């Protein structure tokens with residue numbers, strides 16, 4: 001099979017790759033800012049992927065090229081890789097090499113060429129796709145024998161310790177482990193969960209993604225600050241993580257916290273409950289019940305966690321006013337994408353309404369597309 005990544009590989013390095021692998025971006029049905037609180041999440045993989053064509057080397061040299069990048073090949077020495085040593089996008093794949101070596105695996109070098117159609121900076125985990133594609137390629141190339149969750153943890157380690165973003169496991173677990181036609185209900189404390197069938201088109205429903213085009217950057221301090229606030233709240237409450245506060249004890253727990261930490265606790269505890277409610281609704285064959293859960297999740301992220309922005313708020317309100325069953329922002333926040341649950345027959349009406357509302361508000365045009373739950377990281381050729 002000829003892929004864009006294989007074509008880029010041959011143009012850059014000559015010859016053929018040993019293989020081509022792909023890892024997807026993700027949506028998250030519900031469960032936002034719960035992963036670093038050891039709580040629940042429920043992502044599904046997008047059909048959009050980062051592909052990597054790769055070939056082993058034996059000399060400890062790593063070459064990285066991206067068809068969407070600046071036309072430069074980054075050339076690195078495996079034994080010189082250190083956190084902070086690689087600038088730009090190449091830090092993500094380089095970090096995966098570093099994290100595998102740190103975990104005791106023996107790697108040679110490799111030539112890698114990437115091509116991606118995952119929107120970047122859109123809250124759809126383009127970074128995780130890049131990391132997880134690298135992880136599965138290296139696993140196969142060097143016969144490491146890792147399973148999908150192990151590859152996800154290596155990818156998360158790369159992002160945390162090499163790139164320096166203190167993210168939880170949501171994005172990498174989604175990109176590595178999701179199964180087509182399903183949402184992945186995951187307990188991020190135990191990394192156990194199950195694949196929940198999600199065939200919304202069969203019941204006349206569609207998941208609409210609205211990319212507001214407002215770029216977020218998880219590297220800035222806001223995300224780290226929220227995470228630190230949650231950790232401080234957990235310490236004050238004497239629990240390992242906020243996930244340990246049962247919803248029935250929310251009021252009592254809130255009263256023990258300083259005012260600025262109460263909304264963080266409220267969001268995390270109610271959001272974990274919304275994940276459980278979502279699983280229960282899908283198990284009961286009531287997917288329409290997801291609508292109000294999504295919208296309640298957005299209100300919590302807007303009013304308590306305070307990570308929404310005018311564009312995501314408008315996308316949610318315009319979609320709902322036009323007949324969506326519910327909608328919410330996804331990902332870290334401060335921009336990025338909104339997910340709306342829509343009767344398939346109303347799809348165009350909702351899309352038109354969102355575009356019109358953005359134009360009227362003087363915002364740049366958003367991009368909309370439908371999301372079909374797709375396959376996690378896999379070999380393509």
Ligand code: GLA
Pocket residue numbers: 031032033034035036167168169170171218331332333
């Ligand atoms: C980003 C992070 C994830 C998660 C989400 C919020 O996507 O990478 O680990 O914390 O934000 O749910």
